[in-house]
Amino acid sequence: MEFAFLLAIPLGGAILLGICGARRFAPDLNAFLSAGTLVAACALTARVIAEGNLLIAREQFFIDPFNVFLVTLTALVGCTTAFFSRPYMRVELERGRLTAGRLRLYHGMYQLFTFTMLLALTTNNMGLLWVAMEAATLSTVLLVTLYRTRASLEAGWKYFILCGVGIAQALFGTILLYFAAEKVLGSAGVTALLWTHLNSVKGQLEPTVLSLAFVFLLVGYGTKVGLAPLHNWLPDAHAEGPTPISAVLSGLLLNVALYAVVRCKVLVEGSLRSSLPSQMLMGFGLLSVGLAALFLWRQRDIKRLFAYSSIEHMGIISFAFGMGGPVANFAALLHMTVHSLTKSAIFFAVGHAAQKTGTQIMDNIRGLLSISPTVGWGLMLGTLAILGLPPFGVFASEFLILTTAMKEQPWAALFLLVALGVAFAAIFGRVQPMVFGEATGKRLPHAPALLPVFTHLLIVLCLGVYIPPYLAHWYREAARLIGGF
Amino acid sequence: MAQLSWDLQLLNVCAALLLLLAFAMLSQRRIVTLVNLLALQGAVLCVATLLLAWRTGEPHLYFSALLTLGLKVIFLPWLLRRLIRQLEVYWDTEPMMNIAGTMLIGLMIVIFAFGLAQPISALASTATRSSIGVAVAVILLAFLTMITRRKAMSQIVGFLSMENGLFFAAMSATYGMPMVVELGVALDVLVAMLVLGVFFFQIRERFESLDLHHLESLKEEK
Numbered sequence: 064m065e066f067a068f069l070l071a072i073p074l075g076g077a078i079l080l081g082i083c084g085a086r087r088f089a090p091d092l093n094a095f096l097s098a099g100t101l102v103a104a105c106a107l108t109a110r111v112i113a114e115g116n117l118l119i120a121r122e123q124f125f126i127d128p129f130n131v132f133l134v135t136l137t138a139l140v141g142c143t144t145a146f147f148s149r150p151y152m153r154v155e156l157e158r159g160r161l162t163a164g165r166l167r168l169y170h171g172m173y174q175l176f177t178f179t180m181l182l183a184l185t186t187n188n189m190g191l192l193w194v195a196m197e198a199a200t201l202s203t204v205l206l207v208t209l210y211r212t213r214a215s216l217e218a219g220w221k222y223f224i225l226c227g228v229g230i231a232q233a234l235f236g237t238i239l240l241y242f243a244a245e246k247v248l249g250s251a252g253v254t255a256l257l258w259t260h261l262n263s264v265k266g267q268l269e270p271t272v273l274s275l276a277f278v279f280l281l282v283g284y285g286t287k288v289g290l291a292p293l294h295n296w297l298p299d300a301h302a303e304g305p306t307p308i309s310a311v312l313s314g315l316l317l318n319v320a321l322y323a324v325v326r327c328k329v330l331v332e333g334s335l336r337s338s339l340p341s342q343m344l345m346g347f348g349l350l351s352v353g354l355a356a357l358f359l360w361r362q363r364d365i366k367r368l369f370a371y372s373s374i375e376h377m378g379i380i381s382f383a384f385g386m387g388g389p390v391a392n393f394a395a396l397l398h399m400t401v402h403s404l405t406k407s408a409i410f411f412a413v414g415h416a417a418q419k420t421g422t423q424i425m426d427n428i429r430g431l432l433s434i435s436p437t438v439g440w441g442l443m444l445g446t447l448a449i450l451g452l453p454p455f456g457v458f459a460s461e462f463l464i465l466t467t468a469m470k471e472q473p474w475a476a477l478f479l480l481v482a483l484g485v486a487f488a489a490i491f492g493r494v495q496p497m498v499f500g501e502a503t504g505k506r507l508p509h510a511p512a513l514l515p516v517f518t519h520l521l522i523v524l525c526l527g528v529y530i531p532p533y534l535a536h537w538y539r540e541a542a543r544l545i546g547g548f
Numbered sequence: 549m550a551q552l553s554w555d556l557q558l559l560n561v562c563a564a565l566l567l568l569l570a571f572a573m574l575s576q577r578r579i580v581t582l583v584n585l586l587a588l589q590g591a592v593l594c595v596a597t598l599l600l601a602w603r604t605g606e607p608h609l610y611f612s613a614l615l616t617l618g619l620k621v622i623f624l625p626w627l628l629r630r631l632i633r634q635l636e637v638y639w640d641t642e643p644m645m646n647i648a649g650t651m652l653i654g655l656m657i658v659i660f661a662f663g664l665a666q667p668i669s670a671l672a673s674t675a676t677r678s679s680i681g682v683a684v685a686v687i688l689l690a691f692l693t694m695i696t697r698r699k700a701m702s703q704i705v706g707f708l709s710m711e712n713g714l715f716f717a718a719m720s721a722t723y724g725m726p727m728v729v730e731l732g733v734a735l736d737v738l739v740a741m742l743v744l745g746v747f748f749f750q751i752r753e754r755f756e757s758l759d760l761h762h763l764e765s766l767k768e769e770k
Binding site for chain 2: 205
């Protein structure tokens with residue numbers, strides 16, 4: 064029941080807002096619907112806490128410790144972003160950057176995007192997972208180009224084509240997976256792509272086919288995760304789209320794509336009984352961290368800066384999943400959670416800052432503290448959190464990842480430490496004058512919606528100090544499920 | 549070698565035609581012809597699916613043949629032709645590489661594709677396992693078409709041709725994916741093309757051209 068609502072609210076909302084998304088109350092309706100989705104997600108979570116894993120609708124959907132917290136996280140960030148976008152998009156409308164018709168597109172697609180992500184997370188069918196991932200791209204392409212500027216059209220095209228080609232590779236991988244599964248599970252066709260079934264027979268799946276499949280799946284979904292060298296679309300799409308979209312792309316879509324990769328890795332590793340998938344994940348992860356740390360220095364646009372920071376963090380998480388084992392997996396899951404919350408909080412603050420100063424170029428944003436102390440502090444605290452300073456949650460997860468790496472991959476640990484240091488210097492050096500320098504902008508009449516920013520940061524702070532027992536339990540269960548060599 | 553039954557022979561002819569069409573697309577610069585070739589590729593795919601459906605008696609293959617006919621032979625080419633007329637993009641500009649060179653690379657790709665498909669074909673139990681290599685080759689050739697073109701429209705045709713290749717791969721290796729997945733994929737392709745239609749007009753409105761040269765300003769600052 065809760066589950067039906069979880070998917071029906073955003074889907075119905077997409078249709079509803081597609082019809083009346085241009086009205087004055089549409090932003091409020093959007094926020095209200097997202098809050099409804101969050102309530103459904105919480106109810107579902109409560110049920111999972113009470114009853115354990117769920118298989119729904121003839122095994123087509125399933126909830127296990129690995130996806131339950133991601134569902135709640137997605138609904139939560141989706142909800143806070145909708146609340147953030149309420150005043151934000153109104154200001155954009157008043158300033159004439161948007162028309163009412165485009166706002167309708169925005170609201171409808173926003174709900175559709177939420178729907179596709181929740182579908183991708185909860186479906187048990189690897190084929191449907193692919194369909195949902197592709198639909199998530201499609202629903203955001205027109206959002207990236209919402210402002211119709213030259214740069215945004217270019218970003219949208221890049222996003223469409225690169226992710227389209229990437230996801231086509233993933234489809235080939237899925238076909239190969241089905242090919243291998245059909246041999247074991249029979250060609251009844253209905254069950255052969257269900258993850259739970261695949262997982263129970265993964266030891267019998269043909270290793271050569273699966274290793275080939277994994278290459279395609281990793282490249283395909285990895286494009287959407289933004290792993291280097293397939294990350295080209297990511298900074299452009301983040302920088303040129305409206306800020307609420309940057310927040311959900313970074314905070315949610317990347318997580319969902321990584322979730323797909325890890326689901327595939329579990330199957331492939333079970334079949335191969337070797338560390339090939341792990342090594343590939345670690346390799347892509349380290350490359351992403353290294354490249355992102357270098358590119359951070361070159362950025363002038365604040366949203367691009369934090370987009371590269373997302374690539375860096377996705378690299379860290381991939382690396383941790385690659386290392387495998389209970390501690391590293393636990394840390395990776397925690398990092399997924401805190402990164403998503405922190406990064407979306409940062410984008411909210413950045414959005415307000417850019418709106419107040421009228422620019423995204425960092426050199427032109429100065430002295431946020433004197434223009435608007437709350438935005439300034441929000442950005443500063445968010446930055447400190449994402450850079451891994453204690454007591455925020457990012458510190459805890461990065462600490463765990465680094466200490467595990469020192470034991471298992473000492474060279475990689477050294478590399479990671481250097482890259483993290485480089486990234487720290489790059490980001491902090493940019494953000495510090497923006498917050499504390501001489502003011503350039505002037506006060507604007509509208510009050511920023513900072514509740515989402517501080518809510519997220521508070522949760523991240525709490526997770527750094529104390530992880531609720533059921534969450535820790537899910538992390539441990541999921542970590543065991545993901546396994547690894 | 550044992551004599552192949554006539555339907556299998558026909559299926560092999562279809563596979564050969566698909567490969568030939570992929571090469572034709574690689575060298576074609578007139579965009580309308582490119583779309584026609586795509587429609588033809590769809591038609592061959594549809595015939596192959598029908599033959600296979602008849603051979604195996606799988607009902608869902610009939611359905612997916614129908615889907616291919618409606619979507620890839622009739623609707624998408626119609627949509628693309630309409631876009632071409634409205635946007636007046638008839639010719640692609642000089643490709644990034646000369647045609648002879650592209651063809652040579654294409655040949656190497658085919659050899660590579662057969663190498664790649666070898667382990668899969670060896671394990672497959674379907675009657676059409678020999679054409680898995682062709683399917684992989686079509687996918688890679690379509691990819692090559694995409695990266696050597698400059699006009700957005702030709703890239704899209706390449707993208708759709710790649711989708712045809714994927715569909716053929718699924719068919720040769722496993723007699724098609726489960727119905728729900730196939731429907732989902734078809735829906736995604738359809739939506740992608742509709743999004744693209746909107747998108748093209750946006751690009752057009754802003755740049756007065758669909759040449760992707762204009763879309764190269766977002767590079768990393770040096």
